[in-house]
Amino acid sequence: MPPERKPPFSFELCATAGRARAGLFHTPHGVVPTPVFMPVGTQATVKAVSPRDLRELGATMILANTYHLYLRPGDERIARLGGLHQFMAWHGPILTDSGGFQVFSLAPRRKVDADGVTFRSHLDGSEHRFTPEKVIAIQENLGADVIVCLDECAAPYDYEYNRQALARTHSWAERCKAAKTRRDQALFGIVQGGIFLDLREESARFLTALGFDGYAIGGLSVGETKEEMHAVLDLLDTLLPADRPRYLMGVGTPQDMLACVARGIDMFDCVLPTRTARNGSALTRAGRINLRNARFADDPAPLEEGCSCYTCTHFSRAYLRHLTMANEILGHHLLTLHNLHLMLTLANEMRVAILEGRFEEYRMSAILAEES
Amino acid sequence: MPPERKPPFSFELCATAGRARAGLFHTPHGVVPTPVFMPVGTQATVKAVSPRDLRELGATMILANTYHLYLRPGDERIARLGGLHQFMAWHGPILTDSGGFQVFSLAPRRKVDADGVTFRSHLDGSEHRFTPEKVIAIQENLGADVIVCLDECAAPYDYEYNRQALARTHSWAERCKAAKTRRDQALFGIVQGGIFLDLREESARFLTALGFDGYAIGGLSVGETKEEMHAVLDLLDTLLPADRPRYLMGVGTPQDMLACVARGIDMFDCVLPTRTARNGSALTRAGRINLRNARFADDPAPLEEGCSCYTCTHFSRAYLRHLTMANEILGHHLLTLHNLHLMLTLANEMRVAILEGRFEEYRMSAILAEES
Numbered sequence: 001m002p003p004e005r006k007p008p009f010s011f012e013l014c015a016t017a018g019r020a021r022a023g024l025f026h027t028p029h030g031v032v033p034t035p036v037f038m039p040v041g042t043q044a045t046v047k048a049v050s051p052r053d054l055r056e057l058g059a060t061m062i063l064a065n066t067y068h069l070y071l072r073p074g075d076e077r078i079a080r081l082g083g084l085h086q087f088m089a090w091h092g093p094i095l096t097d098s099g100g101f102q103v104f105s106l107a108p109r110r111k112v113d114a115d116g117v118t119f120r121s122h123l124d125g126s127e128h129r130f131t132p133e134k135v136i137a138i139q140e141n142l143g144a145d146v147i148v149c150l151d152e153c154a155a156p157y158d159y160e161y162n163r164q165a166l167a168r169t170h171s172w173a174e175r176c177k178a179a180k181t182r183r184d185q186a187l188f189g190i191v192q193g194g195i196f197l198d199l200r201e202e203s204a205r206f207l208t209a210l211g212f213d214g215y216a217i218g219g220l221s222v223g224e225t226k227e228e229m230h231a232v233l234d235l236l237d238t239l240l241p242a243d244r245p246r247y248l249m250g251v252g253t254p255q256d257m258l259a260c261v262a263r264g265i266d267m268f269d270c271v272l273p274t275r276t277a278r279n280g281s282a283l284t285r286a287g288r289i290n291l292r293n294a295r296f297a298d299d300p301a302p303l304e305e306g307c308s309c310y311t312c313t314h315f316s317r318a319y320l321r322h323l324t325m326a327n328e329i330l331g332h333h334l335l336t337l338h339n340l341h342l343m344l345t346l347a348n349e350m351r352v353a354i355l356e357g358r359f360e361e362y363r364m365s366a367i368l369a370e371e372s
Numbered sequence: 373m374p375p376e377r378k379p380p381f382s383f384e385l386c387a388t389a390g391r392a393r394a395g396l397f398h399t400p401h402g403v404v405p406t407p408v409f410m411p412v413g414t415q416a417t418v419k420a421v422s423p424r425d426l427r428e429l430g431a432t433m434i435l436a437n438t439y440h441l442y443l444r445p446g447d448e449r450i451a452r453l454g455g456l457h458q459f460m461a462w463h464g465p466i467l468t469d470s471g472g473f474q475v476f477s478l479a480p481r482r483k484v485d486a487d488g489v490t491f492r493s494h495l496d497g498s499e500h501r502f503t504p505e506k507v508i509a510i511q512e513n514l515g516a517d518v519i520v521c522l523d524e525c526a527a528p529y530d531y532e533y534n535r536q537a538l539a540r541t542h543s544w545a546e547r548c549k550a551a552k553t554r555r556d557q558a559l560f561g562i563v564q565g566g567i568f569l570d571l572r573e574e575s576a577r578f579l580t581a582l583g584f585d586g587y588a589i590g591g592l593s594v595g596e597t598k599e600e601m602h603a604v605l606d607l608l609d610t611l612l613p614a615d616r617p618r619y620l621m622g623v624g625t626p627q628d629m630l631a632c633v634a635r636g637i638d639m640f641d642c643v644l645p646t647r648t649a650r651n652g653s654a655l656t657r658a659g660r661i662n663l664r665n666a667r668f669a670d671d672p673a674p675l676e677e678g679c680s681c682y683t684c685t686h687f688s689r690a691y692l693r694h695l696t697m698a699n700e701i702l703g704h705h706l707l708t709l710h711n712l713h714l715m716l717t718l719a720n721e722m723r724v725a726i727l728e729g730r731f732e733e734y735r736m737s738a739i740l741a742e743e744s
Contacts, residue, residue, distance in 0.1 A: 044694065048701040052682070073669065073694040081672055081690050089686040297445065300453055314423070314461040318453050322416065322445040329420040329701055 009186040009213050011245045011266075017359035019237050019264040022351045025061075025214075025245050027093040027145040028184050029085065032061045034245065034266040035350050037257065037343040038095060040274060043068050044078075044088040047274045048329070048336040051090045057309075057337065058344050061093040061145075063269045066138055067102035071121050071128075075141035083143030095146040095269075096139050097249070098176075098190070099130055101218065104153050112152060114168060132175035140182050148216055149176035151190040156224045162194040170206050177210060186213035188247060194219055195228040197235050204239035214245040217265075221251045230263060237264035254283060254346055258363055261350050268347070273339030278332045280324035283339045285366070289317070291335075296321040309341035310334075381558040381585050383617045383638075389731035391609050391636040394723045397433075397586075397617050399465040399517040400556050401457065404433045406617065406638040407722050409629065409715040410467060412646060415440050416450075416460040419646045420701070420708040423462045429681075429709065430716050433465040433517075435641045438510055439474035443493050443500075447513035455515030467518040467641075468511050469621070470548075470562070471502055473525050473590065484524060486540060504547035512554050520588050521548035523562040528596045534566040542578050549582060558585035560619060566591055567600040569607050576611035586617040589637075593623045602635060609636035626655060626718055630735055633722050640719070645711030650704045652696035655711045657738070661689070663707075668693040681713035682706075 012024040025032040039046045039054060042065045046054060054062065064084060069075060081087050084094055100117075103110055107119035116131030132150045139147035150172045154165040169192045180187050189207035193199030207215060217236060220229045233248070240246055247267035248260055257268055273283060282289040284304040289296070302312035303320065311320070311334040323331030346366070353362035384396040397404040411418045411426060414437045418426060426434065436456060441447060453459050456466055472489075475482055479491035488503035504522045511519035522544045526537040541564045552559050561579035565571030579587060589608060592601045605620070612618055619639035620632055629640055645655060654661040656676040661668070674684035675692065683692070683706040695703030718738070725734035 043698045043700055044691070045700050045702040048705075050682075050702060050705065051686070072698060073690070077670060077690070080670060081688065087688070087691055087694075089691075298449060298452060310422075310424070316453065316459070318445070318449070319416070319459055319461075322459075326415045326444060328415055328417050329704055330417040330422060332701055333420075333422065333705070 008184050011214070011243055013242060015355045015357070017354045017357060018262065020261050020350070020354050020359045021264060021266055022354035023245065023266055025093075025266070027061075027186065029091060029093045029145050030060065032093055033348075033351055035257070035261045035347045036061055036267050037347040038063045038267065038269040039340055039343075040065075040269050040271045041088065041090070042271075043072070044084060046336075046340075047278065048332040049340070051088065053337060054090065054340075055092075057340050058348065059092070059340065061095060061267075062090060063095045063097065064088075064142070064144065065099070065102060066096045066135065066142065067099035067106070069096075069142060070099065070138050071123055075138040079141040079143070083141075085143065093146070094144040095247075096142050096144040096148070098135050098148045098150045099138070100135075100151045100190075101153050101249070103130060112168070114171065116150075117152075132172040133179040136176050136179040140180075140185065144185065146186045146188060146214065147180075148188045149173045149190055149212075151192055151218055153192065153219045153222065154194055156194040156219060156222055156228070158194070159196055159199075162192070162196055162199055166192050166199055166203055170203070173207060173210060177212070188212055188214040188216045190216040190218040190249070191236060191240075192219045193232075195224050195232065197231065200232050200235055201239060204236055208239065208241060212244070214247060214267075215240050216247045216249050218249050220248065221256070226256075226259070230259065233260060233263040233265065240264075254285070254342065257343070257346060258350065258366060262359070262363060270343075273343050274336050277335035277339045280331070280335070282320075282335055283342050285342070291317065291321040291324040291331075293321075303338050304342075307338065307341065309338050311338040311341075380556050383586070383615055385614060387727045387729070389726045389729060390634065392633050392722070392726050392731045393636060393638055394726035395617065395638055397465075397638070399433075399558065401463060401465045401517050402432065404465055405720075405723055407629070407633045407719045408433055408639050409719040410435045410639065410641040411712055411715075412437075412641055412643045413460065413462070413466075414643075415444070416456060418708075418712075420650065420704040421712070423460065425709060426462065426712075427464075429712050430720065431464070431712065433467060433639075434462060435467045435469065436460075436514070436516065437471070437474060438468045438507065438514065439471035439478070441468075441514060442471065442510050443495055447510040451513040451515070455513075457515065465518070466516040467619075468514050468516040468520070470507050470520045470522045471510070472507075472523045472562075473621070475502060476525050484540070486543065488522075489524075504544040505551040508548050508551040512552075512557065515554075516557065518558045518560060518586065519552075520560045521545045521562055521584075523564055523590055525564065525591045525594065526566055528566040528591060528594055528600075530566070531568055531571075534564070534568055534571055538564050538571055538575055542575070545579060545582060549584070560584055560586040560588045562588040562590040562621070563608060563612075564591045565604075567596050567604065569603065572604050572607055573611060576608055580611065580613060584616070586619060586639075587612050588619040588621050590621050592620065593628070598628075598631070602631065605632060605635040605637065612636075626657070626714065629715070629718060630722065630738060634731070634735060642715075645715050646708050649707035649711045652703070652707070654692075654707055655714050657714070663689065663693040663696040663703075665693075675710050676714075679710065679713065681710050683710040683713075
């Protein structure tokens with residue numbers, strides 16, 4: 001009999017502070033300290049920055065989008081070229097989503113049935129079909145460290161739609177788990193159920209009974225209130241196992257991250273820092289700065305006093321405004337560096353505060369402005 | 373009497389090989405080994421790369437455009453913010469052009485007279501006027517190490533137009549020299565005269581008699597043949613002083629740079645490497661590569677075998693094609709890095725070959741494909 005191999009994944013809980021958790025998520029491409037913010041690399045690139053920029057920023061794990069990469073350049077092509085890590089020259093951990101959210105938000109003329117979902121490409125209108133088995137096969141071709149189950153993200157306030165969508169999501173989770181063949185990829189289930197606590201509880205119980213390497217929480221930050229989101233997280237904290245990472249999909253702002261770590265979340269991703277950067281806005285602890293505002297035209301100050309990022313240590317708001325007004329690529333790059341730096345730094349500060357037993361104190365003093 | 377100050381500029385001729393020259397151009401912001409290729413930073417940024425990228429690539433001197441910066445964000449604003457070096461965080465040498473070429477190629481509804489040129493902004497249609505004195509004042513506000521005289525670039529084959537434009541260019545050169553007040557900026561005259569050797573000779577004799585810190589050669593690579601361009605350079609090599617740098621404006625391809633160093637040119641600038649990069653094309657010693665070509669879709673090779681740039685040491689043609697097809701900023705960035713690396717490396721290789729007395733051998737073996 002061969003010796004038992006150490007599983008390539010484990011989640012080590014290092015410390016807690018209230019419900020906030022500091023952990024170490026072990027993956028084949030490295031250890032991810034949590035809480036973690038994962039920059040979004042939709043098309044196999046975090047927009048406007050390079051892998052060496054990401055490393056310098058202290059990013060440990062990034063996300064890529066199954067829907068986009070399946071359509072272009074194609075998951076089979078990426079597999080032929082050595083997989084996603086090799087293709088994009090990012091040798092740290094990667095998570096791919098299931099494509100479900102994109103199909104239900106981006107693709108025109110989608111039609112869902114019990115077996116899967118048929119949709120048209122937003123690129124060329126061509127028809128495609130995702131089933132649980134197909135989505136696992138695509139993600140196995142891409143080769144990320146963490147893959148997730150196909151799910152259906154329903155409108156948050158429609159109970160009947162959420163009930164029906166949840167039945168499909170659960171059936172698809174079973175089929176995804178059965179379809180998975182690679183031992184070097186972790187599979188996360190996705191808890192759904194909108195704002196409805198009974199559906200969320202049903203979902204958490206169903207998925208934890210099936211058993212996954214981690215649990216994603218989908219269908220939040222899609223229009224519901226903060227109170228509704230927090231109520232769902234308060235419930236799930238009591239239902240999800242402590243020894244598995246919890247990933248809140250598509251969230252969020254600096255304020256969200258702080259509030260949700262306090263509710264037991266370990267992993268985050270969001271396009272906010274990269275997208276707002278390309279719109280000419282900087283995230284700071286004191287609130288958002290829109291560089292199109294004329295008051296920055298002669299401002300010699302950095303985006304954020306005391307920030308140690310390359311942008312803040314070299315360039316003025318006046319220069320960044322000039323780049324923004326002139327639509328220069330360097331403006332997108334420099335704002336992206338700063339915005340990612342803030343999110344990654346906040347996640348790291350939270351981790352240290354949890355480890356040092358002063359998370360609540362940190363949370364109160366983090367001097368984050370109210371969201372505008 | 374105060375002790376005589378060392379002039380902040382000098383051009384040290386280190387070696388020659390035939391007419392090719394290796395020199396050291398001393399400026400207040402550093403020494404520029406020549407031949408030198410200057411990346412173009414039109415709007416106070418070399419498009420799609422940062423100052424630290426430029427330093428890593430080995431760029432020593434860059435160019436910025438007076439016309440663009442005067443219109444946006446304004447030369448007075450840049451002066452208030454500490455000057456161009458501080459504004460764009462590039463602390464090496466900078467050259468600003470006179471704005472003449474842009475006024476005569478970009479601005480709508482221009483009207484030239486003996487005193488100057490009136491034009492409308494390509495940004496908002498507002499009316500502006502450049503005179504020699506105004507252009508020097510703008511460049512003194514910007515604060516580059518090297519500034520140049522206002523000139524008029526005429527259509528290369530129109531003798532009568534060139535004769536009249538040359539008279540203005542010479543009168544403006546006198547006024548520019550008289551208007552200059554800063555001692556820490558070198559002033560270059562611009563030789564004009566189209567393809568007409570008598571006008572070029574007249575221009576070189578006039579400007580060298582006036583006396584400048586260096587000589588720019590304008591009005592080439594604007595539609596004439598290579599033979600015509602080379603004939604002008606062959607003539608000017610006999611007329612321009614050996615102890616001043618010679619700058620061929622807006623040229624050119626790798627092949628041009630090799631051919632023109634062989635004809636005594638020291639300094640080059642061109643948008644070719646940065647502009648072709650943003651169009652999805654790579655410059656290589658074996659010719660241009662257009663990454664939109666489907667044959668690169670599965671190509672795991674780097675852009676150029678043996679190239680030591682970040683792009684070639686980390687990414688495949690297949691990935692770069694994907695970024696290009698998806699119009700990702702990272703594609704523009706990575707192709708720009710490679711293209712600038714090639715131009716800067718060629719200039720450096722030429723310099724070393726001249727210093728080692730084997731320029732002709734290098735030139736023959738540089739294995740550059742014919743221009744396509």
